[in-house]
Amino acid sequence: MKIAIFSNDKPKSRTFRNKLSRELRDRNIILTSRDPDIVVTVGGDGTLLSAFHRYAHQLDRIRFIGVHTGHLGFYTDWRDYELPELVEALTKDSGQSVSYPLLDVYVEYFDGGHDHYVALNESTIRRVNKTMKSEVYIRNELFESFRGDGLCISTPTGSTAYSKSLGGAVLHPRLEALQMTEVASINNRLFRTLSSPIVIAPDEFITIRPDAQEDYILTVDSFTHRVRPISQVTFRVAKERIHFARYRHMHFWDRVEDAFIGSKQSHVKRS
Structure with missing residues (x-):
């Protein structure tokens, strides 16, 4: 060994x-x-x-x-x-050993490039100085138009981390699911979101399509990526799992x- x-x-x-x-x-x-x-x-x-x-x-x-x-x-x-x-x-x-589900993060850019990450806890997309405007899709169907500081997508084990501080639920790691929580969403007569964390099934996926801007920050666990203009980010339960002895x-x-x-x-x- x-x-x-x-x-x-x-x-x-x-x-x-x-x-x-x-x-x-x-x-x-x-x-x-x-x-x-x-x-x-x-x-x-x-x-x-x-x-x-x-x-x-x-x-x-x-x-x-x-x-x-x-x-x-x-x-x-x-x-x-x-x-x-x-x-x-x-x-x-x-x-x-015991294994836990992970988060697959696939980023596509307007210039045709892409990045792929795997997260243990969560991934967030935020805008630096202004309100983030984005469309949120579940399995390619429009779910909501989001306005606010950002969005956080977490794994069940990650539900005890940043997502919890945003008001998300704590999920048992045997659940093959992802959770999306809002970061300071704007809700008024013009803009309306669910204003609640959502939990999606393992055969579903979340796609976020933000407005074309250059000041987005993408985080994957504790790592920050300042990225070029993002076309969309897709989140799903990863094929990989983490194994603990x-x-x-x-x-x-x-x-x-x-x-x-x-x-x-x-x-x-x-x-």
């Missing part, structure tokens, strides 16, 4: 990375950043997102493990004080409760 360790540069993460590297080498496990079987990320969700995009072309044969060294990690199952347990689990690995199971709603409410921990402390 070949393992890559992908870490941020914070002292706590570097210390854990170095200790983990020594422990794995002592067990004759190959450490390499090229064609690994497992990628262990050390940091938080941002670190895992960076690793995901680093290895996006190898998703069919890579499993990820997240180690949390900061304050909040939704994708990270392990804590930095659990080094012996993690090493033991890696040593006895039997290929177990799961040596212990944490129920999705327990993960949500722990990340955003924490009432169980508070109850334990009070007890």
Whole structure:
């Protein structure tokens, strides 16, 4: 088995990375950043997102493990004080995993060019200084004419990220679906949108056709792309999936409760 360790540069993460590297080498496990079987990320969700995009072309044969060294990690199952347990689990690995759906983002430009991305959390399209005007289609049928700051399309796991802050619902990752949430939509006698998040089925897709302008910003997870004039962006459930090595199971709603409410921990402390 070949393992890559992908870490941020914070002292706590570097210390854990170095200790983990020594422990794995002592067990004759190959450490390499090229064609690994497992990628262990050390940091938080941002670190895992960076690793995901680093290895996006190898998703069919890579499993990820997240180690949390900061304050909040939704994708990270392990804590930095659990080094012996993690090493033991890696040593006895039997290929177990759980997979989550991803977002396919296909961008077409007025000059005939195109770009293709895969997102773990979400993608947004926004205009910088003025109102974004765009037509929104579902399966090539016009759904609404949008006016506002922008639109966010998220995966089920991404529903706990930016989409949630926009008022979107939290979706269980077993749902093969996408969610679109509005960013500061304009609703008056002239402009009218649904003004509500929508969730679409896996065989459907969303196409956004903005007015021809040059000041749009397209984001894919935490990465920002200032792009040339966009003809349209199409979002659908990706063919690829992300796979996490799961040596212990944490129920999705327990993960949500722990990340955003924490009432169980508070109850334990009070007890």
